[in-house]
Amino acid sequence: MAPVDSCVAVRPGEHACCRFAQAAxxxxxxxxxxxxxxxxxxxxxxxxxxxxxxxxxxLVGGDDxxxxxxxxxxxxxxxxxxxxxxLGRFDVELMLRTAREERDRAAAEGYPALSIIGExxxxxxxxxxxxLVPEYERRLDELLSxxxxxxxxxxxxxxxxxxxxxxxxAGAHEVDLSPELAVLSHTGSLSGARxxxxxxxxxxxxxxxxxxxxxxxxLAAHFHGPLRLDLTDLAFVDVTGMRALRGHTGQPLTIAGAxxxxxxxxxxxAWDTDPGVxxxxx
Amino acid sequence: xRHELLLYAQDDTLVDVVAPFLEDGLAxxxxxxxxxxxxxxxxxxxxxxxxAKGVAWIDVASHYTRPEAAVADYDARLRALVGDGxxxxxxxxxxxxLRSEAQCDAxxxxxxxxxxxxxxxxxxxxxxxxRRAVPERVLGAARTSHPVVHGHGxxxxxxxxxxxxxxxxxxxxxxxGLRTIPAGDGARALxxxxxxxxxxxxxxxxxxxxxxxxxxxxxxxxxRYAGGPPEVRAGSADGRFVCEITDSGTGFDDPLAGHxxxxxxxxxxxxxxxxxxSTSRLEMLRGEGxxxxxxxx
Numbered sequence: 001m002a003p004v005d006s007c008v009a010v011r012p013g014e015h016a017c018c019r020f021a022q023a024a025x026x027x028x029x030x031x032x033x034x035x036x037x038x039x040x041x042x043x044x045x046x047x048x049x050x051x052x053x054x055x056x057x058x059l060v061g062g063d064d065x066x067x068x069x070x071x072x073x074x075x076x077x078x079x080x081x082x083x084x085x086x087l088g089r090f091d092v093e094l095m096l097r098t099a100r101e102e103r104d105r106a107a108a109e110g111y112p113a114l115s116i117i118g119e120x121x122x123x124x125x126x127x128x129x130x131x132l133v134p135e136y137e138r139r140l141d142e143l144l145s146x147x148x149x150x151x152x153x154x155x156x157x158x159x160x161x162x163x164x165x166x167x168x169x170a171g172a173h174e175v176d177l178s179p180e181l182a183v184l185s186h187t188g189s190l191s192g193a194r195x196x197x198x199x200x201x202x203x204x205x206x207x208x209x210x211x212x213x214x215x216x217x218x219l220a221a222h223f224h225g226p227l228r229l230d231l232t233d234l235a236f237v238d239v240t241g242m243r244a245l246r247g248h249t250g251q252p253l254t255i256a257g258a259x260x261x262x263x264x265x266x267x268x269x270a271w272d273t274d275p276g277v278x279x280x281x282x
Numbered sequence: 283x284r285h286e287l288l289l290y291a292q293d294d295t296l297v298d299v300v301a302p303f304l305e306d307g308l309a310x311x312x313x314x315x316x317x318x319x320x321x322x323x324x325x326x327x328x329x330x331x332x333x334a335k336g337v338a339w340i341d342v343a344s345h346y347t348r349p350e351a352a353v354a355d356y357d358a359r360l361r362a363l364v365g366d367g368x369x370x371x372x373x374x375x376x377x378x379x380l381r382s383e384a385q386c387d388a389x390x391x392x393x394x395x396x397x398x399x400x401x402x403x404x405x406x407x408x409x410x411x412x413r414r415a416v417p418e419r420v421l422g423a424a425r426t427s428h429p430v431v432h433g434h435g436x437x438x439x440x441x442x443x444x445x446x447x448x449x450x451x452x453x454x455x456x457x458x459g460l461r462t463i464p465a466g467d468g469a470r471a472l473x474x475x476x477x478x479x480x481x482x483x484x485x486x487x488x489x490x491x492x493x494x495x496x497x498x499x500x501x502x503x504x505x506r507y508a509g510g511p512p513e514v515r516a517g518s519a520d521g522r523f524v525c526e527i528t529d530s531g532t533g534f535d536d537p538l539a540g541h542x543x544x545x546x547x548x549x550x551x552x553x554x555x556x557x558x559x560s561t562s563r564l565e566m567l568r569g570e571g572x573x574x575x576x577x578x579x
Contacts (some may be wrong), residue, residue, distance in 0.1 A: 018491070188469070189470055206470055208470065209502040237496075238499060238556075240553075268543075268544075268559055275365075
């Protein structure tokens with residue numbers, strides 16, 4: 001179990017986008033991403049907008065494996081700007097080549113995969129080529145779909161890229177940790193992501209009474225009509241958490257990825273015969 | 283729901299009453315289910331002849347080891363049948379062999395609970411009580427837990443199911459030597475601590491998962507109804523793992539709490555139901571400082 005008491009709804013092999021409004025949300029997501037990468041034994045590369053040494057110190061505070069991982073090179077924290085825009089400008093082809101090289105290097109070093117997290121706050125008027133970030137993300141999405149690499153691209157909603165560009169960027173990722181889902185992680189250890197072009201909600205971690213109210217509020221505010229859920233990565237769910245899935249309105253649900261535990265819960269709560277709940281078989 | 287008692291002492295009576303009960307159900311287009319020991323299943327199957335294939339025959343020994351599981355299983359079956367468009371269900375069943383006083387009490391309570399658990403289902407339940415095998419005090423209780431007695435019609439001795447369950451819920455004894463588990467650091471920390479304690483005690487993943495879920499539900503109730511973190515103690519007693527959760531609320535007095543299956547979209551609290559389903563025994567103790575729920579792995 002990762003020492004960090006939070007998780008992130010991103011799976012190995014995926015290309016995920018995290019848009020954050022609060023630095024604390026970014027830090028929580030990033031720390032969980034790093035911890036999960038270390039737990040898998042991945043090479044973890046962190047391209048940071050902040051001072052790498054300070055960042056490592058922050059990460060050590062949440063996960064005592066980080067220091068040793070940094071010392072042996074399993075965790076490699078670098079300045080984002082120096083990697084994305086080494087010559088003062090952002091070049092799509094150059095960065096895609098860098099991504100491939102990092103992946104190949106991780107493999108050559110004997111790691112099963114590369115976990116890479118890139119903070120993108122450098123993108124803006126001061127860096128020429130920043131307007132090509134959406135194109136880069138689309139190309140990266142193609143690259144990632146066939147490589148031993150999981151990537152989390154981190155964008156500040158208050159940064160230089162406008163809402164339209166950020167929306168475009170998010171659409172280039174198969175997994176979208178969109179900003180309205182960040183509140184799910186504020187208590188307990190639940191993480192949510194939009195998948196399937198924003199049409200489905202994936203939940204990971206523990207859905208318990210600590211975070212049930214937050215989930216119900218998010219569903220009421222941002223998910224209207226029939227709800228498609230992917231519960232594959234749920235480690236724990238209780239009655240209050242299950243109830244929250246119906247939101248305030250008892251909206252129809254389609255549930256994919258129900259574990260034996262979730263199936264049992266569905267049966268004991270009489271949801272297995274509720275016409276408003278469709279459970280997809282694996 | 284119709285809930286009827288059949289007291290009998292001979293195989294011939296069993297066949298003479300139950301075979302027509304099942305056949306009438308088949309003729310009416312009902313779903314027909316029989317839950318019995320294998321010897322009696324064979325007797326009835328033979329009596330029904332070619333019609334036997336229309337009946338679901340269930341061996342009571344292999345399916346109904348605990349009353350809590352039996353209620354959940356019947357409820358799921360009934361819901362599924364009704365969902366499939368079956369207009370009505372007929373069920374003939376007997377209790378499994380009762381091997382201890384505790385089992386007698388639990389199954390006495392079970393037959394009372396059925397009145398409330400399934401009162402909304404379109405089902406006729408005929409319960410067989412074999413005088414040759416069932417202890418006298420269980421026969422006596424059965425005469426009060428069924429609204430109808432076969433051959434006699436409405437039962438004047440029918441009693442409030444909650445009162446029957448209360449009368450047959452033994453007063454829990456104190457369990458000394460349990461150790462406090464910190465519960466103020468959130469539900470997840472408590473779940474982790476329980477997993478660690480149970481793993482150290484050598485329990486398997488199924489028992490651990492059930493206990494963690496049950497304790498979490500009881501703790502959730504403590505936060506919701508008693509307004510704060512409960513005191514949680516755990517340890518081993520009589521070779522079994524025990525977890526006690528004491529809240530600071532005034533508690534409540536409902537002998538049926540957690541015994542009734544939730545209904546779809548109902549707002550009935552389901553936490554204690556889940557807790558009972560996920561552990562081997564749940565006991566409630568009311569003390570001066572608050573209410574304690576004791577869970578046995």
